[in-house]
Amino acid sequence: MKITKFIAKSVVLAVLLAPISVFGQGEVVDKIIAKVDDKIILKSELESSYIQFLTSPQAQEFQGDARCALLQNFVESKVLLIMADLDSTFVEPARMDYEMQGRAQQIIQRFGSEEAIYKNYGKTLDQILNELRPSIENQVRMEMQENSILQDVVVTPKEVRKFFQRFPVDSLPLYPVEYEVGVIVKEPDVSEGEKEKVRNKLIALRNKALNGESFEILATFNSEGPSGQNGGNLGFSARGSLDPAYEAGALALKPGEISMPVESDFGFHLIQLVEKRGNEFQTRHILMTPKPNAQDVEDADEFLKDLRDKILADSITFEEAAKLYSDDKSTKTNGGFYIDEFGSLRIPAQRLDPELFFEIDKLQEGDISMPQKIQVGEDAQVSRIIYYKRRLAPHRANLKDDYEKLKAAATQLKKAEKRAAYLEEKMKEVYLDIDSEYNRCGIINN
Missing domain, CATH: 1.10.4030.10 (Porin chaperone SurA, peptide-binding domain)
Incomplete structure (x- = not known):
């Protein structure tokens, strides 16, 4: 295979x-x-x-x-x-x-x-x-x-047991130390003031384009998106394939028109509709993403401190809190927990991010860390709390501990x-x- x-x-x-x-x-x-x-x-x-x-x-x-x-x-x-x-x-x-x-x-x-x-x-x-x-x-x-x-x-549980029993005990895989670890990540909410600064920058660029400057050149030197190096060109896109807000802004235009700033999950866009063709449309855009200020970052920390207190007071479970409030898309659907390719919550030590592993080493099983700021880009920080649920010692594969992997x-x-x-x-x-x-x-x- x-x-x-x-x-x-x-x-x-x-x-x-x-x-x-x-x-x-x-x-x-x-x-x-x-x-x-x-x-x-x-x-x-x-x-x-x-x-x-x-x-x-x-x-x-x-x-x-x-x-x-x-x-x-x-x-x-x-x-x-x-x-x-x-x-x-x-x-x-x-x-x-x-x-x-x-x-x-x-x-x-x-x-x-x-x-x-x-x-x-x-x-x-x-x-x-x-x-x-x-x-x-x-x-x-x-x-x-x-x-x-x-x-x-x-496969049924019976088939999983039958699969497990076909292997001699001494040929079953030996799993190393594994951890069950969850995180809740909070991205700083950008203030309206920072958003307004970005809107004003884009409006100024829009005015330049309307006065005859090349939209593509403006995108090349100002867009923060990966398409900037290509003059902001996104090529043809099928309806329903792009961010809904972006698509709605684009399809409200006539070919050649330039939108006012449009907010999407990626930031703010100036959109120029190039062409409509059946179920497809071609656009170019200038993307700018507002950055949180220092107070925004501190507010995210305070939010997680309050959420941690509620979890420790049993007002809400860690899993419920992660699903409701975490901004980490890769873990929030799992109740904040990291999972392996088999859907198991236990992650081998060598597969944990070194920085995360270092933080776990400071905790005891069952602990939830205080919020900490972590760098996620050249100029971006988020806040995070860590739940160190448990450590599983090295062991031979067995139905109790490794059912999901065997399944x-x-x-x-x-x-x-x-x-x-x-x-x-x-x-x-x-x-x-x-x-x-x-x-x-x-x-x-x-």
Whole structure:
């Protein structure tokens, strides 16, 4: 399953980067190595993914013929795509926009800047994304098809016990020291005075644009958003894909018009509507985010002191307080607690933020810390209280302490078995031809 996950996450980018990572090392004579109905798999695709795989953490643990495993996954992906075609699996525009933005961020992170991308490829990021769009859409459709197959897979407590009992005691995993830790984070509320300063700055910029200055140049030098370096351009967006306040402000304009300052969850925007096209619209904007002053930060501290007193007095539980008042989106839905990938509240010591671990070391089990200010950006502070619920000593996996982890593992196994059975059945329904060079892989026989 690990190599399957590797394929799903990296194959599109591996193909994209092939001109540098594969062909840059010597010319590869390309050819079709597999056909699945009317869909083909090229040798360059396999070799590119193979090189990417060798540099991944999964390669250290993998045993067997990696090229065969990768080819098997390519074939299975094509089968899933064919089934998605038959089932008319469709990607909504908003989902597609989200995926494209994610790929854009991955590419920028790899190269550092859009200028570096152009230097390596002789193409802009937008040109590369347009070329990748069909492949990314197919990948999403395959994921949707697979999710539809596996969405109803659940395991019962009996199945979890049966899964646990299949392992000899001495082969059960040994878990290190783990902690149950919760936090409540309070972001300072920005005063109306600070907001008014930002509104006035944006109104001044709006007046400049209305008097003939380039909106894009003004955005380049003044916008605090990531799109500022691109003149504030956000490209085309589907209705419902952006912040509701921003979208409402944009769609109230006529093409070419510039809004008054619009407040969203990200700050204040000047919005210029460029074009409307069916269910999509194109905008550019200048974003400014008002900053809290020193008193705002102190007020957040005082709020948490009062909330801590209420928790200690049993007026409200820590979990209830976190869900109602915490500004930490990653933990508030869990009652303020950190959880691992299996949904368990116990976090290994090495996975805790070092600063948080240092603070826990000062507390006793069951303690709630006094509020403390922590830096979350170059010029941003928030206040935080920590609940150190308990420490779990190193132990062998058991049903009492590790049920959620065992349940997740049992569910993953059951999904893998259902996926394999589905693909085995569907592979009988498609035309499959594998180049003789890969006879050793036994894909047709499987």
